[in-house]
Structures are given as structure tokens and as C-alpha cells.
Amino acid sequence: MEETVRERIVRLLEEAGHPLSAEEIAALLGLDPRTGAKEVYTHLSHVARTVWRRSGGRKQVFMEPPSCRACGYVFKSLNKPRRPSKCPRCGSQRIDPPRFIIMEV
Numbered sequence: 001m002e003e004t005v006r007e008r009i010v011r012l013l014e015e016a017g018h019p020l021s022a023e024e025i026a027a028l029l030g031l032d033p034r035t036g037a038k039e040v041y042t043h044l045s046h047v048a049r050t051v052w053r054r055s056g057g058r059k060q061v062f063m064e065p066p067s068c069r070a071c072g073y074v075f076k077s078l079n080k081p082r083r084p085s086k087c088p089r090c091g092s093q094r095i096d097p098p099r100f101i102i103m104e105v
């Protein structure tokens with residue numbers, strides 16, 4: 001079951017042609033709009049490892065980092081894919097979420 005969701009995430013990220021946010025992925029997969037994005041985030045680290053391993057290091061999940069819509073601050077040092085709740089520079093909660101895509105390295 002979980003494997004299926006992960007496989008569908010891989011396919012979406014390969015075929016989208018542009019980076020997708022967890023919210024967009026959740027909507028495209030038809031997941032519950034209230035919990036879907038959170039679920040996608042929990043899958044993404046595993047998806048990244050799978051893509052890397054299965055392609056022999058030729059393909060990789062790239063993350064476009066989240067940024068603050070108010071001041072432009074970019075969250076460059078996230079160690080895990082997630083949507084920060086608040087900007088550390090200006091305190092705004094208008095955060096543009098991270099976006100993901102699979103590309104050849």
C-alpha cells in the first residue's frame with residue numbers, strides 16, 4: 001500500500017516536467033487534502049533513496065528550497081523535506097513550500 005503511493009510519487013516527479021510541492025503531489029494523487037501533504041513529506045526521503053539506488057546514481061530527487069514570500073528568505077539548510085511554519089528573518093508565516101523534481105544528474 002505504502003509502496004504504491006511511493007511509486008506514484010516517483011512517476012509524478014519524473015513526468016511532471018516542473019518541480020511540484022507536497023501539496024500539489026497530494027492533490028494529484030487524490031490524497032486527503034488535510035493530511036495528504038504531510039503524508040507526502042514522510043515518503044519523500046525514502047523516495048529519494050529509492051530513485052538514487054535504482055538508477056545507479058544517475059537520477060536524483062532535487063528540492064527547490066522553501067522561501068519566505070514576505071522578505072525572500074530562502075531556507076537553504078533544511079536537512080529534511082518539510083514546509084517551515086515561520087520565517088526566521090521577518091517572522092512571516094507566508095512560506096512558499098519546497099518543490100521537488102527528479103532529474104538526471
Ligand SMILES: [Zn+2]
Nearest residue numbers: 068071087090
Ligand atoms: Zn521573511
